[in-house]
Amino acid sequence: MSGSNNILKKIGQGLRFGAYHAILLAGAIVFSAPFVWLIGTSFKSPDELYPPSWFPPMPANVVTSPYFGANANELPIQPVDVNDETWEAYLEKGRETVRGKLLTIKDTLPNFIQPYVEEPYLTDFILGSFFRRMPKELWTSGLNDFSSWINSEINSEIVINAFDAIYRxxxxxxxxxxxxxxxxxxxxxxxxxxxxxxxxxxxxxxxxxxxxxxxxxxxxxxxxxxxxxxxxxxxxxxxxxxxxxxxxxxxxxxxxxxxxxxxxxxxxxxxxxxxxxxxxxxxxxxxxxxxxxxxxxxxxxxxxxxxxxxxxxxxxxxxxxxxxxxxxxxxxxxxxxxxxxxxxxxxxxVPIIKYTYNSLLLVLMNIIGQIFSASFVAYAFARLRWPGRDYYFILILATLMIPAQVTLVPQFLIWKSFGLYNTLVPLWAGSFFGNAFFIFLLRQFMLSIPKDLEDSALIDGCGYLRIYRHIILPLIKPALATVAIFTFLWVWNDFMGPLIFLTDQEKYPLSLGLFALHALMIWLARFELMMAAAVLMTLPVIALFFFAQRQFIQGITLTGLKG
Incomplete structure (x- = not known):
C-alpha cells in the first residue's frame, strides 16, 4: 500500500513540476513576443512592413537582371469582411479578366512590355491595386459586374505603371x-x-x-x-x-x-x-x-x-x-x-559611437557614486551607534514617497546656479549623495553580517573606516552588484534627465540621441530604422541580465535575511 502511495506521490510531483514549467514557458513566450516582433521588424525594408508579419521575406537570389517581383502589400489581399468562398471566386474571376484585357490591349502597349503581358506578377499587381480601391457594393453585386468594372478601369497607363513597379x-x-x-x-x-x-x-x-x-x-x-x-x-x-x-x-x-x-x-x-x-x-x-x-x-x-x-x-x-x-x-x-x-x-x-560613449560615461560615474555613497551611508546606519540614527533612517525612507518629478525644477535651478547647465555633471554628480532605496538595500544586507567579525577587527586595532573597507565591502559584493545593475538600468534608459539638462547634441546619451533619430524617422515614416535603433538600445540591457542574473538574484534574496 505504501509503495502505491509513493508512486502516486511521485506522479503528482511530476505533474506539478510539468505544470509549473509549462506555465513558465507560456509566460516566457507571451512576454517575449513584443521583442521578437521588434527584431523581426528591424530586418524589414520599408516596403515589407505591410501586411504585418513576424519575420521579413527572404531576398531573391538574383543571377540575371532585370527580373520580375512584387511585395506582399502589392499583391491581392483578402479583406477582413470577405469570406473565403467569395474571395476565391473574385480572385479567380479577377485574374481571368485582367489576363484577357491585357491580351486585348497588347498591341497598344510599348514593344518592350508586350512579351510580358502574361507575366503572373503583372496580373496580380494590377488586380491587387483594383481590390484596394474597388467599390464595396461590387462584393455583393456579382462576378459579372466585377468583371465589367475591371475591364472599364484597365488602360495602357495603368499597365505601364504596374510594369514599372514589378520590373526590377x-x-x-x-x-x-x-x-x-x-x-x-x-x-x-x-x-x-x-x-x-x-x-x-x-x-x-x-x-x-x-x-x-x-x-x-x-x-x-x-x-x-x-x-x-x-x-x-x-x-x-x-x-x-x-x-x-x-x-x-x-x-x-x-x-x-x-x-x-x-x-x-x-x-x-x-x-x-x-x-x-x-x-x-x-x-x-x-x-x-x-x-x-x-x-x-x-x-x-x-x-x-x-x-x-x-x-x-x-x-x-x-x-x-x-x-x-x-x-x-x-x-x-x-x-x-x-x-x-x-x-x-x-x-x-547617427553618431552612435559618440552617444554610446556619453551613455557609458554616465553609467560608470553613477555606478561609482551610488556604490560609494550608498554603502558608506548604509554602513553608518547598520553598524555604528549614534544619536537619532533610527529617526534619520526613517526620514531617508520617507523620501521614497516623493515623486522624482517634484524635485526636477529645484534640481535644475541648483545646477544652473552652479553654471553646470548643458553639461553631463548634473546627470552623475547627484549619485555621490546617495539614494534612499540603495541605502535601505545595503543596510538590510549589512545587518545580516555577524557582529563577531567586527568585534574581532576592533580587538586587532582596526578603525571603523578600515572595517568598512576590508570586512564590510568584501562581504556585501552581491548587494553591490545589485546596486550596480539597477543603476545601469536606470541611467541607460534615462530620458527625462538628459532632456532637461542638455541642449548640446554632442553631449546626448544614447537614449536622447536615438530620440532625435526617432523624431526624424517618424517624419520620414522609416519605422524599420526606429525598430533597429530600439534593438541597439535594448541589447546591452539584455546582455547585462544574462551575465549578471546570478548576482542580481543573490543580492535581492540576501537583503531580506534580517530587518
Missing part, C-alpha cells in the same frame, strides 16, 4: 555635383551621359520613354561573370578643392549586390570608403561626399564617404569620370546584408 532592374539616371559653396552643377542625365561598359556579362538598354523617369538600364547575367564595371566621362569645370559631393540617380533591383565608386575630378581621384547596396527596387539618390569635418560632426549623415587616393592623370582637364563596379556575392552574404541593412543605416546616419 538596375538603371542609371542623372548626375549632379555640389561644391563647398553650395553650388549645384548638373553634369548630365540619361540622355546626355555617355556610359561605357567593361564586361561580357552585361549590356546597356536605354529606356528613355514611357516610364516616369528616364534611365539607362544595365542588363546583367552573373552566370557569365561575377562583376561588371560601368563608367562615364563628362564635362565638369570644378576643381578638386571645390568638389564636395556627387549625386547619382540609381534604380536598384533589390539584389543586395555592392557598388564601389571611383571618382576623378580636378586632377584628383577619390574612392568610396564603403559600398552602396542595391537594396531597393525603385529610384534612389546615391550620395558620395568627400571626407571632411562633417564626417566627425554629430549631424545626420545621408551620404557615403569618399577619400582622396591620389592623382588621376588619365582623366582630361575639365572632365569628371565616374566608375562604378557592381559585384556579385554569395546568397548567405546577401542574407547577412539584408539582416544588417537597417542597423548599418542607423550606425551610419
Amino acid at each position: 532592374r538596375v538603371a542609371l539616371g542623372e548626375l549632379i555635383v555640389k561644391t563647398w559653396d553650395a553650388e549645384t552643377v548638373k553634369v548630365g542625365d540619361a540622355e546626355t551621359l555617355k556610359w561605357e561598359l567593361h564586361s561580357d556579362c552585361a549590356k546597356f538598354v536605354p529606356r528613355l520613354e514611357y516610364f516616369n523617369r528616364k534611365g539607362i538600364e544595365v542588363h546583367y547575367d552573373f552566370s557569365k561573370g561575377d562583376h561588371f564595371v560601368v563608367e562615364t566621362i563628362a564635362d565638369c569645370n570644378i576643381s578638386a578643392d571645390e568638389f564636395k559631393r556627387l549625386r547619382l540617380s540609381l534604380h536598384g533591383d533589390k539584389s543586395w549586390y555592392s557598388i564601389h565608386a571611383i571618382i576623378d575630378i580636378g586632377g584628383k581621384r577619390f574612392k568610396s570608403v564603403e559600398p552602396i547596396y542595391l537594396q531597393y527596387n525603385q529610384w534612389q539618390d546615391c550620395l558620395w561626399q568627400v571626407y571632411s569635418h562633417e564626417d566627425k560632426s554629430i549631424m545626420m549623415k545621408s551620404w557615403y564617404t569618399i577619400k582622396e587616393i591620389g592623382n588621376s592623370p588619365e582623366t582630361p582637364e575639365g572632365k569628371l569620370r565616374l566608375k562604378l563596379e557592381i559585384r556579385k556575392t554569395s546568397y548567405p552574404i546577401v542574407l547577412a546584408r539584408k539582416a544588417w541593412g537597417n542597423y548599418r543605416e542607423v550606425l551610419r546616419e
